[in-house]
Amino acid sequence: MSYLLNSEDILQTIRMIDQQHLDVRTITMGLSLFDCADPDLSVCCSKIYEKICRRAGHLVETGKQIEREFGIPIVNQRISVSPIAMIAGSSRADSYVPAAEAMDRAAKEVGVNFIGGFSALVQKGATASDEILMRSIPEALSSTERVCASLNIGSTKAGINMDAVAEAGRIIKQTAALTAAADGLGCSKLVIFCNAVEDNPFMAGAFHGPGEPECVINVGVSGPGVVHSALQECQGQSFDVVAETIKRTAFKVTRMGQLVAKEASRRLGVPFGIVDLSLAPTPAVGDSVARILEAMGLETCGAHGTTAALALLNDAVKKGGIMASSHVGGLSGAFIPVSEDEGMIAAARSGRLSLEKLEAMTCVCSVGLDMIAVPGDTSAETISAIIADEAAIGMINNKTTACRLIPAPGKTVGDTVHIGGLFGDAPVMAVNPASSDAFIRRGGRIPAPIHSLRN
Amino acid sequence: MKSIVSVFARDRKGIIAYVTNLLAEKDINVLDISQTLMQEYFAMIMLVDLADCPLSFDELSQYLQERGEERGLAIHIQRQDIFDAMHRI
Structure with a gap:
């Protein structure tokens, strides 16, 4: 095969990896546990442990091998499993904490840092097993290290439960109370969704949906630093140029993700599912979504214009990525987790980025109010009301929204919650002090919107 | 398997000779080569064929890295596929 060496292209790729934090954020193996159901929960747990270890035993080593050969960092290998409420439901147990512990042991055995799927889909109502799962979440998250939980409490089709x-x-x-010693760490592993997707590779909200195959490989790419660097080249130019630059960059980043996904799928003998086109930040300097928005001309993320900037970014990333992958799925959009984004942290600390502005931003991007610390004395009803607002945005706009809120015990506005690692540090943000108690006490369902009736 | 070897260093005499020698010792054929100078820094990109190389990819990668460090050179090897994926439709 003839090959013309284009050293400029090669150097660009090397710069992206070395200097601009280009990486594959996660290779996530989705695994069905439907064959693990058993009337005896302890037997069910043994089957869960055995199946995860058997199917994912080579996941981490395969990821490391691809990383070495291609020279592209692969930050995480993770596992998502079928919603546990559906698996443990055939047992007569009144707590599913043992299932979470089995997942945790298996995750440690195969060497993945997170396993998602301690989940229930209750958008229209809860089954008996969904109720048990929900009651088990606080203890499950405080007694395990790597298990992530999620609930889907609403959808465009079903309305909001x-x-x-x-x-x-x-x-x-x-959950915050049980993990108070660690600033409410447990809450960073719990996502409340509206319109949850079944093939999301990103934690903490990943689960392997009931419509998914037996086992599948999904890949999440990243690259806020690469987009930020590319935008440095178009200072003072029009939005047409900005959008085009982001598209071109997203294309390259996604092609790399597609290559890694295909390679992982081939080596593991597991079908390829999707590439998730999300821009996922980390707390590292130079890996921030907020800084991209600022590079478009905003003094601070949170300034007027932030929502428009994010809308452009999110759309251009999708347009650039869509042609680069054979199957796009998951959440596919820019993430704005406050504690995991160095620029967001700075903006929140300076008081220029509020909870209300973040809520507006979630209308135009994935996913929602993510990794936000709120005062420890925030009531359960206020947290529920924040979730309801966010779910309403998702339901009406036909998109996924989510809440990952941390009411850090004993902390108040101005304090910082130290979560550590990829989760970063979260400045505690103010919530509206007015009561929503009577609103939340009503219960029942908010009906599905008129545009859910498309048949 | 075709791979890309990249070499970065402060420019001085004998870098190409040293690196191609390392490759020849391991039965690796150089298919194409390109070098540029950015200020006083030297960047060389080589397309190589590993068909006859007796080492595994990991062993070769480690060998090049260690022998490079002895002379103050950053030598990396990556499979060609990643560059093709990113820059060719």
Whole structure:
């Protein structure tokens, strides 16, 4: 094969990796656990442990090998499993904490840092097993290290289950209380969704949906630093140029993700599912979504114009990525987790980025109010009301929204919650002090919107 | 398997000779070569064929890295596929 060496292209790729934090954020193996159901929960747990270890035993080593051969960092290998409420439901147990512990042991055995799927889909109502799962979440998250939980409490098709929203507020408060010594760390592993997707590779919200195959490889790419660097080249130019530059960059980043996904799928003998086109930040300097928005001409993320800038970014990333991958899925959009983004942290600390502005930003990007610390004395009802607002945005706009809120015990506005690692540090943000108690106490369902009736 | 070897260093005499010698010792054929100077820094990109190389990819990668460090050179090897994926449609 003839090959013309284009050293400029090669040097560009090397610069992206060395200087601009280009990486594959996660290779996530989605694994069905439907064959692990058993009337005896302890037997079910043994089957869960055995199946995860058997199917994912080579996941981490394969990721490391691809990383070495291609010279592209692969930050995480993770596992998502079928919603545990559906698996443990055939047992007569009244707590599913043992299932979380089995997942945690298996995750440690195969060497993945997170495993998602301690989940229930309750958008229209909860089954008996969904109720047990929800009650088990606080203890499951405090007694395990690597297990992530999620709830889907609403959808465009089903409306919003306000009983589950009320319950979610209480679950978050209890989880924070049980992990108070670690600033409410447990809450960083719990996501409350509206319109949850079944093939999301990103934690903490990943689960392997019931419509998914037996086992699948999904890949999440990243690259805020690469987009930020590319935008440095178009200072003072029009938005047409900005959008075009982001598209070109997203294309390259996604092609790299597609290559890694295909390679991982081939080596593991597991079908390729999707590439998730998300820009996922980390707390590292130079890996921030907020700084991209600022590079478009905003003094600070949170200034007027931030929502428009984010809308452009999110759309251009998708347009650039879509042609680069054979199957796009997951959440596919820019993430704005406050504690995990160095620029967001700075903006929140300076008081120029508020919870209200973040809520507006979630209308135009994935995913939602993510990794936000709120005062420890915030009531369960207020947390539920924040979740309801966010779910309403998702339901009406036909998009995924989510809440990952940390009511850090004993902390108040101005304090910082130290979560550590990829989760970073979160400045505690103010919530509206007015009561939403009577609103949340109503319960029932908010009906599905008129545009859900498309048949 | 075709791979890209990249070499970065402060410019001085004998870098190409040293690196191509390392490759020849391991039965690696150089298919194409390109070098540029950025200020006083030297960047060389080589397309190589590993078909006859007796080492595994990991062993070769480590060998090049260690022998490079002895002379103050940053030598990396990556499979060609990643560059093709990113820059060719």
